[in-house]
Amino acid sequence: MSTATTTLRWHVVCPLDRLDPDRGVAALVDGAQVAIFRTGDGLYAIDNRDPVAEAYVLSRGIVGSRQGVPTVASPLHKQVYDLRTGVCLDLPGVSVTRHEIRCRNGLVEVRLRQEG
Amino acid sequence: MTGGNVVVIGNGMVGQRFVDAVRSRDPQGRWRVTVLAEETRPAYDRVRLSAYFDGADADELNLHTPYDGVELRLGEPATGVDRTRRVVTTATGEHPYDVLVLATGSSAFVPPVAGTDLPGVFVYRTLDDLVAIREHARGRRTGAVIGGGLLGLEAANALRLLGLATRVVEFAPRLMPVQVDTAGGAMLRRYVEELGVACHLGMATTALRPGQDGAVGALELADGTLLDTDLVVVAAGIRPRDELARAVGLEVGPRGGVLVDDACRTSDERIYAVGECAAVQGTCYGLVAPGYAMAEVVADRLVGGEATFPGADTATKLKLLGVDVASFGDAHGTTPGCLDVTWTDPATRVYAKLVLSDDATTLLGGVLVGDASAYPTLRASVGGPLPAVPLALLAPEQAAGAAASALPASAQVCSCNAVTRGDVDAAIAAGCADVPALKACTRAGTSCGSCVPMLKQLLDAAGVVQSRALCEHFDVGRQELFDIVRVRDIRTFSRLIAEHGRGRGCDICKPVVASILASLGGGHILDGEQASLQDTNDHFLANLQRDGSYSVVPRIPGGEITPEKLIVIGKVARDFRLYTKITGGQRIDLFGARVDQLPQIWRRLVDAGFESGHAYGKALRTVKSCVGATWCRYGVQDAVGLAVALELRYRGLRAPHKIKSAVSGCARECAEARSKDFGIIATETGWNLYVGGNGGFRPRHADLFATDLSTEALITLIDRFLMYYVRTADRLQRTAAWIEAMEGGLAHLRSVIVDDSLGLCADLEAAMARHVTSYSDEWRDVLDDPDRLRRFTSFVNAPDVPDPSITFGTERGQPVPVGGRSPSPDGRQPVTLGLPEVRR
Ligand SMILES: Cc1cc2nc3c(=O)[nH]c(=O)nc-3n(C[C@H](O)[C@H](O)[C@H](O)COP(=O)(O)OP(=O)(O)OC[C@H]3O[C@@H](n4cnc5c(N)ncnc54)[C@H](O)[C@@H]3O)c2cc1C
Ligand code: SF4
Numbered sequence: 013m014s015t016a017t018t019t020l021r022w023h024v025v026c027p028l029d030r031l032d033p034d035r036g037v038a039a040l041v042d043g044a045q046v047a048i049f050r051t052g053d054g055l056y057a058i059d060n061r062d063p064v065a066e067a068y069v070l071s072r073g074i075v076g077s078r079q080g081v082p083t084v085a086s087p088l089h090k091q092v093y094d095l096r097t098g099v100c101l102d103l104p105g106v107s108v109t110r111h112e113i114r115c116r117n118g119l120v121e122v123r124l125r126q127e128g
Numbered sequence: 129m130t131g132g133n134v135v136v137i138g139n140g141m142v143g144q145r146f147v148d149a150v151r152s153r154d155p156q157g158r159w160r161v162t163v164l165a166e167e168t169r170p171a172y173d174r175v176r177l178s179a180y181f182d183g184a185d186a187d188e189l190n191l192h193t194p195y196d197g198v199e200l201r202l203g204e205p206a207t208g209v210d211r212t213r214r215v216v217t218t219a220t221g222e223h224p225y226d227v228l229v230l231a232t233g234s235s236a237f238v239p240p241v242a243g244t245d246l247p248g249v250f251v252y253r254t255l256d257d258l259v260a261i262r263e264h265a266r267g268r269r270t271g272a273v274i275g276g277g278l279l280g281l282e283a284a285n286a287l288r289l290l291g292l293a294t295r296v297v298e299f300a301p302r303l304m305p306v307q308v309d310t311a312g313g314a315m316l317r318r319y320v321e322e323l324g325v326a327c328h329l330g331m332a333t334t335a336l337r338p339g340q341d342g343a344v345g346a347l348e349l350a351d352g353t354l355l356d357t358d359l360v361v362v363a364a365g366i367r368p369r370d371e372l373a374r375a376v377g378l379e380v381g382p383r384g385g386v387l388v389d390d391a392c393r394t395s396d397e398r399i400y401a402v403g404e405c406a407a408v409q410g411t412c413y414g415l416v417a418p419g420y421a422m423a424e425v426v427a428d429r430l431v432g433g434e435a436t437f438p439g440a441d442t443a444t445k446l447k448l449l450g451v452d453v454a455s456f457g458d459a460h461g462t463t464p465g466c467l468d469v470t471w472t473d474p475a476t477r478v479y480a481k482l483v484l485s486d487d488a489t490t491l492l493g494g495v496l497v498g499d500a501s502a503y504p505t506l507r508a509s510v511g512g513p514l515p516a517v518p519l520a521l522l523a524p525e526q527a528a529g530a531a532a533s534a535l536p537a538s539a540q541v542c543s544c545n546a547v548t549r550g551d552v553d554a555a556i557a558a559g560c561a562d563v564p565a566l567k568a569c570t571r572a573g574t575s576c577g578s579c580v581p582m583l584k585q586l587l588d589a590a591g592v593v594q595s596r597a598l599c600e601h602f603d604v605g606r607q608e609l610f611d612i613v614r615v616r617d618i619r620t621f622s623r624l625i626a627e628h629g630r631g632r633g634c635d636i637c638k639p640v641v642a643s644i645l646a647s648l649g650g651g652h653i654l655d656g657e658q659a660s661l662q663d664t665n666d667h668f669l670a671n672l673q674r675d676g677s678y679s680v681v682p683r684i685p686g687g688e689i690t691p692e693k694l695i696v697i698g699k700v701a702r703d704f705r706l707y708t709k710i711t712g713g714q715r716i717d718l719f720g721a722r723v724d725q726l727p728q729i730w731r732r733l734v735d736a737g738f739e740s741g742h743a744y745g746k747a748l749r750t751v752k753s754c755v756g757a758t759w760c761r762y763g764v765q766d767a768v769g770l771a772v773a774l775e776l777r778y779r780g781l782r783a784p785h786k787i788k789s790a791v792s793g794c795a796r797e798c799a800e801a802r803s804k805d806f807g808i809i810a811t812e813t814g815w816n817l818y819v820g821g822n823g824g825f826r827p828r829h830a831d832l833f834a835t836d837l838s839t840e841a842l843i844t845l846i847d848r849f850l851m852y853y854v855r856t857a858d859r860l861q862r863t864a865a866w867i868e869a870m871e872g873g874l875a876h877l878r879s880v881i882v883d884d885s886l887g888l889c890a891d892l893e894a895a896m897a898r899h900v901t902s903y904s905d906e907w908r909d910v911l912d913d914p915d916r917l918r919r920f921t922s923f924v925n926a927p928d929v930p931d932p933s934i935t936f937g938t939e940r941g942q943p944v945p946v947g948g949r950s951p952s953p954d955g956r957q958p959v960t961l962g963l964p965e966v967r968r
Contacts, residue, residue, distance in 0.1 A: 025925045034632070034660035035667075037924040038931075045933070048924070052632065061933075067676040067948040068933040072664040076634035078600065085635035087664035087672055092635070 022114075022121045031055075031120065036071035036084060041122050046111055047071035048120065049095055051082050056095035057113040057122050062086045063106055070108065130432050131158030132226030135216050137206040137372065139163050142403030142419035143231030144171035144191050149427030151195045159430060161198040162223050164216065166205035172255060175416055178282050180258045181289045182832050183795065183802060183809070183818075189255070209376045211396055229426060230373060230386055230394070230401040234366035234414065239274075243336030248343035249360045252283045261361065264343075265290040268358035272296070272347050274333050275363035276303040278444060283361045284325050289835070291813075292359065295326040297333050297347065299364075307444055307455035308495050311472060315479040315497040319451040328355075336360060368405045368412050381407030390436040391429055392422050400426045408437050415442060417543075443507050443543070452500035457493025457510040458483050466492055469518040482506070482518050489513055504579040505532050508539040508549070532582050533589035541586070542572035542579045552583065556590045563587070598859060599636040602629040606640055606784060606859045613644050620657050621645075639663045640859050643746055646782035647854045649898055652909050653782075654916050665744030668920070669906050670726055675948030677934050678726060679719040680706070681743035682733050683779065686753045686771035686791075687714030696736040704729055707942045713750035713788065715741055720943050722931055727920050730907040739905040742780060746860075748787045748850075751775040752800070756793030756810070763793030765810030770839065771799075774808075774846070780903050781850065784857040784866075788822070802830045805863040806846055811835070815842045819849060820867040820874070828864045831874055834882065844893065848881040851892035 025039045031050035038060045039046050045060035047070040060068045065088040073084040075095075082095040091102045100106035112123040134150065136143050143163065150159055165171075170192030179189065192200070201218075208217045215222045236251035238244050250261050265271065271287035273280045276298030287294040298305070302313025303320060317327050332350040339345020339358070347355045368385035379387040379395040385407030392400045392408065403419035404412065413419065418440035428435035443456035461468055465486035472479050478498035485492060491509045496502065502521060509515050515534035535541075537550035547570045555569045563583050567573050573580045596605040602625075604612070609628075618624050621641050625633055633641075642661035646653055653659075653666055665671050670678035682697065697716050701708045704725055706718040721729055730740075743749060751774045754760065756767025771791040781787070790801040791808045801807025807818040807830050814836040821830025834845060857866040870876050879885040881892070910916045922931040936943035 023925075030924060032659060033657075038922060039925045040923045040929060041925075045923075045931075065674065065948060067674060068931060069664070069672070069676045072667065072672070074635040074638050074663065075632070075660065076601075076638065077632035078634065080631065082632070083634065088674065090635055 020124045020126075022112075022123045025120045025122050028115050028118050028120055034075045036073065036075065038068070038071040039122065041111075041124055044124060046122055046124070047084070048113065048122065049075055049082075049084060051075055051095070053082050055113045055115060055120065056082065057111040058084075058093065058095065058098045059108040059111075061108065062088055062091075063100075063108055064091055064103065065089060130430070132160070133224055134159050134161045134227045134229060134430065135223050135225040136161060136163045136229045136231055137216065138231035138233055138403070138405070139165035139167065139171045139192070139200060139202075140231060140233045140403065141171060141174055141191065141416050142233070142423050143229075145420050146229060146231060146402060146423035146427060147195070147198055148193065149424050150430060151198065153427050153431045157197040159197075159227075161195075162225075163198065163200045164204050164206045164218060164223065165200065165202050167254060167256070168203040169255060170200060170202065174253075177252075177255065177258060178286050180255065181262070181286045183797065184829070186255060188829075206372060209372060209399075211376055211399075214398065226398070227430065228399045230399065230405055231403050231423075232369040232372065232405040234368050234404040236362060237365040237367045238362050239333075239364050241333055241335060243338070243344065244362065246336055246338055246342075246344040248358065249336060249362065252279060252286075252361050252363050253366075258286075261286070261359070262290060264359055265292055269293060270295075270357045271359040271361070272355065272357040273361045273363055274347075275365065276300070276327065276329065277306060277363065277365070278304060279366075280361075280363035281320065283363045284320075285323075287359070287361065288323065288325065289832075291836070294324070295328060295355065295357070296320070297328045297331055297349070297355075299330070299332050301330040303327065303329070304453065304455075307459060308453065308497065309460060309481060311470065312453075312479045312481065312495045312497045315472070315477060316451065316453055318477060319498070323451075366404065366414055368407065370405055373401070373405075381410045381412065383407075383410075383412070385412040392426050392437060393429075400429075402426055413440050413442065415440070415444070418442075443503075443510075452496065452498055454496045454500040454503040454507075455494070456503070456507045457491070459493045459495050461493070463492055471519065482521065484514070484518070488518075501581065504541070504582045505535070505585075507543065508535055508541050508582070512536055512539060532585035541582055542570075545571040547572035549586065552586050553590065556587060556592060561587070561592050598640060599634055601625060601631045601633050601637050604628075606644075606861075607856045609640065610644050610855055613641070614648060619645065621661055622657060633661075635663070636859070639666075639746075640784075642666065643782045643784065647899070649902055652904075652916075653906065654910065654919075659919075663745070668723060668726060669740060669744060669910065670721065671744045673719060673945065673948075675934055675945035676931065677719070677945060678721050678723065679717050679743070680721050680726065680729050680733075681715050681717050681741040682738035683741035683775070684715055685775040685779075686751060686768050688753075688768055688772060693736060693738065696732065696738075700729060700732050703732075705936070705943055707944060713743075714752050715743065715750060717743070720934075720936060720945065722922060722934055723920055724922050724927070724930060727911060727917055731911055734905070734908050734911060739779075740907040746783055746785050748775070748778040748781045748783070748789070750788060750790075751778075752788075752790035752804075754792050754798035756791070760793055760798075762796055763810070764812050765793055765815065767791045767793035767799065767810060770808065770815070774843075777843070777900055778846075778850065780906070781854070781899055783850070783854050785860050785862045787850070787853075787863070803827065804830060806830070806849060808842065814838055817842060817845060819877070820864045822862050822864050830864075831867075833874070833878065845881060847896040848889055848892045849877075851895050852877075852881055852888065855892075 023041050034051055036047050036049045039048055045068050046057050047060040049056045060071050062069050069087055073087045075084050083092045085092045091100050093100050098108040098110040111125050114121050172189040173191055204218045206216050215224045236253045248264055250257055271292035271294050273284045273296045276296045284294050284296050303316050334350050335348040336344050337346045344360050347357055370380050370386045373386040381387045386394055386401035388394050388401050388406050392402055394401050402422035425435040425437050461483045467484045467488055470481040480496050482494045483492040491514055535549045539549045541547055541549050551570050555566055560566045560569050566583050573583050597603045638661040670680050701718050706720050709717050711717050751771040753767045753771030757763030757765055787805045789806050790799040790804045792799040792801045793810050801809055802818050803821045809816045816835045817833045818830035819833045821828055921927040933947050935946045937946050
C-alpha cells in the first residue's frame with residue numbers, strides 16, 4: 013500500500029554546530045516534537061514520542077548502530093529504532109514517523125511528513 | 129484410610145517438611161494435623177544454625193508456614209502414647225490420632241564425663257543452645273569443643289567468630305574420623321590449625337573442672353594435662369530420640385532409632401517415624417535430605433500412594449570453615465577387594481583419594497581435602513563407570529570437564545534438587561544456553577551451588593559456546609575492555625571501537641565504556657565525546673521518570689541533615705512544584721523536574737551546600753546509617769560518623785552497577801547493613817565488614833568478610849574491594865553475582881584483597897586514592913560552564929518553551945505525572961504486595 017505524504021515547508025531549526033555528534037536534541041516544528049540526530053553518517057529526524065512508553069523522550073536515547081544500520085535506543089525501555097526509517101527493530105509492527113532533514117548554509121532544516 | 133487426624137510429634141526440619149508435604153498433597157484438607165512441639169519456636173533451619181553467629185536471627189532461619197487445618201502447639205511435648213486408645217498425651221491434655229508420626233529428631237550425645245553439668249558447658253543442637261553460648265561467651269576469652277567431627281568443627285568455628293581462642297579435643301586420632309582417612313585428616317588438621325584452632329587428637333577428655341566463679345574453668349585430659357577454658361561445647365555425636373517409642377513397646381534398631389520399613393512404618397501400622405529418630409531398615413541418617421525424603425514418603429502414603437524410601441546419599445562437604453573437605457560413597461574403602469588411588473601434594477596441600485572396585489572400573493567413593501572442585505563430578509559418578517583415568521579425575525579444570533562429558537544420563541549432577549545429567553542435557557536441547565537459564569529451568573545449582581562448574585562443563589560438552597562478547601560491537605567482556613583501556617591508555621570511545629571493535633556502538637557498550645573511562649579518571653562525564661556515551665540519567669545528571677521528567681536527589685551523607693538544609697529542600701520543592709519523597713536510602717527525592725528546570729534547581733541546592741547525590745548512573749548511591757553510639761543506648765560505635773566518612777570518600781565512584789552500603793552501630797542492625805553491597809556492623813572492639821549483599825530483585829544477605837577491624841583497616845579493605853569490583857566485574861553485575869561467579873568465591877576474594885595473593889593491592893589503593901582526590905561535584909561543574917549548560921533546554925530551537933507533554937495531576941496533596949504510560953494498560957500501577965506481578 014502506498015503512503016500518502018503531505019509535504020509541508022522546511023523549517024530552520026539551529027546551526028549545525030549546535031548538534032553534538034552521536035547525540036540527539038528535541039525541536040518544536042509546527043507544534044510537533046521532533047528528535048534530531050547528528051551521526052557520522054549524517055542527519056536524521058524522527059518523532060520525539062516513544063510510542064511504547066508514550067513519553068516524549070527519543071531525542072535523549074543513545075545513538076549507535078545495529079548490523080550497520082544507524083539507530084537510537086529509547087532511554088525508557090531501550091527499544092531500538094532505525095534512524096533512517098523510524099522502524100522499531102525490537103518490536104514488530106511498531107514504528108515512529110521519520111521526517112526530512114537537511115543542512116543548508118550551516119543551518120539544519122526540518123520538513124515534517126505526515127504518514128497515514 | 130485417606131483422612132482423619134494426624135498427630136505429629138516434633139516440629140523440627142523433617143516434621144515441618146512432613147506438614148508441608150501433607151498440605152500440598154491434600155488440598156481438600158481431609159487430614160487434620162496437630163503438631164506437638166517441645167521447643168517454643170516453630171521449625172527453623174537447623175542446618176544453617178551456625179549462621180546465627182553470622183548475624184542471622186530466628187526469623188531468617190524460620191521454616192514454618194501456617195496452614196488451615198494445621199494446629200501447632202509450641203512448648204507442649206508429648207509425654208506418652210496410648211496405642212490402644214490411639215491418643216497422645218501431653219502435660220495439658222490428650223490428642224486422638226488416626227495416624228501418628230514420630231519426628232522427634234536426635235539429641236546431642238554427652239559422654240559420661242564428670243563436670244558436664246557445670247554452667248558454661250553446652251551442646252550444639254538448638255537455637256536456644258546457641259543463644260546460651262553467645263550469652264556465656266560475652267566477656268570470656270577461651271573455648272573448647274569436645275569432638276572433632278563435622279559438627280565439632282562447625283562449633284569451633286562459631287566459637288572463633290565469638291572471639292574466643294578455641295581448641296578442639298578429639299578422641300579419634302584424626303579430625304572428621306567418620307568421613308576422612310588418616311592422610312586426609314592430617315591435611316585437614318593443618319588447615320584447621322592455621323585458622324587458629326588448636327587440635328588435641330587421640331585424646332580423651334576425662335573431666336571438666338570448675339573455675340573460680342563456679343562455671344567450667346578447665347578440661348582434664350587422659351594424660352593428666354589441664355587445659356584452661358571458659359566455655360565448653362560438647363559435640364561428640366547424636367542419639368536418636370526414641371524414648372517415647374521404647375516406652376510404648378515399638379521396635380527399635382540395633383543401634384537405636386525407631387525401626388521402620390521402607391514405607392517409614394513402625395511395628396505399629398498406625399505409627400510412622402521420619403527424620404533422625406527413624407532407623408530405616410536399621411540405619412539412622414544424621415542428615416536432612418534423607419529425612420525430607422522420608423517425610424514425602426509418609427505424606428504420599430497418607431493420600432493412598434505407594435512411595436518408598438529410596439536410600440540416601442550421605443556425601444558431605446564441610447561448610448563454614450573455608451576449608452574444602454568432601455567425602456562421598458565408600459570413603460573408607462570397606463567394600464571387599466576394593467582399590468585405592470591416592471594423591472598427596474604437600475606443596476599445594478591437596479589430598480585426594482578414590483576408592484575403586486576390585487577391577488578398577490567402578491568408582492565407589494572418595495575423600496578430597498584442600499581442593500574439592502572435583503567433588504560434583506565424582507559424586508555424580510559413584511556407582512558408575514569411571515569417566516576418565518583416575519589421576520585425571522583428580523586434576524580439576526580440563527580433565528574434570530572431559531570427565532563431566534563422559535557421565536551417564538542417569539548421574540545426579542545436582543543432589544540438592546535431584547537433577548540428573550539427562551535433565552540438564554534436555555534443558556540444553558530445549559534452548560538453555562547459559563547457567564542462569566539452566567538454573568531457572570532445572571533448579572540445578574540453585575541450592576548449595578557446588579554443581580555450577582559442572583553445569584558450565586555440560587554446556588561446553590553440548591557444544592554451546594558461552595559468549596562473553598559485550599554486544600555486536602565488541603567481542604570481549606567488560607573486564608577485558610577495562611584492561612585494554614587501561615593498558616593502552618585509551619581515552620575515547622572512537623579510538624577504542626576503531627582499534628578493538630566495530631560499528632558505531634550501542635546502548636549496551638557505550639555506557640560500559642563511559643563507566644570505564646570515568647573510573648579511570650576521565651574528567652567530567654559530559655566532556656567532549658564522553659557526553660555521547662552517557663545514558664540519559666548521566667547525560668542530565670538526574671533520574672529519568674516515566675513521563676520524561678526527571679528526579680533530583682541531593683546527597684545527604686549518612687542521612688544526617690541540618691534543619692536549615694531541610695528547609696531549603698522544602699522551599700525548592702515548593703517553588704518548582706516537585707513531588708517529594710523520603711526514600712529507603714535516607715534521601716529526599718524531588719520528582720517532576722523538566723530538563724530546563726534542572727540548572728535552576730541545582731543552583732539553589734548547590735548554593736545551600738548540597739551536591740549531586742548520584743542517584744542517577746551506576747555509582748555509589750548511599751551509605752545508610754542508624755543513629756549509632758551518639759544517641760542510641762545500645763550503640764557501641766559512631767555509625768553516623770563512619771557512614772558520612774564512607775559516603776564522602778566513595779561519592780561519584782562509577783561502577784559496573786549501582787553500589788549501596790550501610791553502617792549499623794551494633795548487632796541489632798537497624799541500618800540493615802547486611803542487605804548491602806558492603807555493610808558494616810560495629811562491635812565492641814571495632815567493625816565487622818560484610819560484602820556481597822543486596823536488596824534487589826533477588827535479595828541476598830551479605831557474607832561476613834572480616835571482623836573487628838580498626839577504622840583504618842576497614843577503609844583500606846573497602847578501597848580494595850570496590851576497586852577490584854570496578855575493575856573486574858561484568859556489565860551490570862552487582863557485587864553478589866560478581867562474587868558468586870568468581871572462581872573460588874569469597875575465599876578467593878579474601879586472598880586477593882586481604883592477603884594480596886595477586887599483588888594488586890597497592891595498585892587498587894592508589895586508584896582509589898586518585899578517585900578520592902579528583903572528585904568534584906558534577907552539578908556545580910555544569911553550573912560553572914555555559915557550554916554544558918546549553919544542553920539543558922527542552923527544545924533546541926525554542927529554549928524558553930517548556931515541554932508541553934509534561935503535565936501533572938494531584939494525589940495525596942502532591943503533584944503526580946499525567947503523561948507517559950505506566951506498565952499496566954488501565955494506567956494504574958498494580959499493588960503486588962510483594963508477589964510477582966501476574967502477566968496476562
Ligand atoms: C549445627 C548443625 C549443623 C547441621 N548441618 C547439617 C548439614 O550441613 N547437612 C545436613 O544434611 N544436616 C545437618 N545437620 C543435621 C540436620 O539438622 C538434621 O538432620 C535435621 O534437623 C533432622 O530433622 P528432624 O526433624 O528429624 O529433627 P530435628 O530438626 O532435631 O527436630 C526434632 C524436633 O522434635 C522435638 N521433639 C523431640 N521430642 C519431642 C516430644 N516428645 N514432643 C514434642 N517434640 C519433641 C525436638 O525438640 C525438635 O525440635 C546439622 C545439625 C546441626 C545441629
Ligand atoms: S543498630 Fe544498634 S546502635 Fe544502631 S540504632 Fe540499632 S540498636 Fe542503636
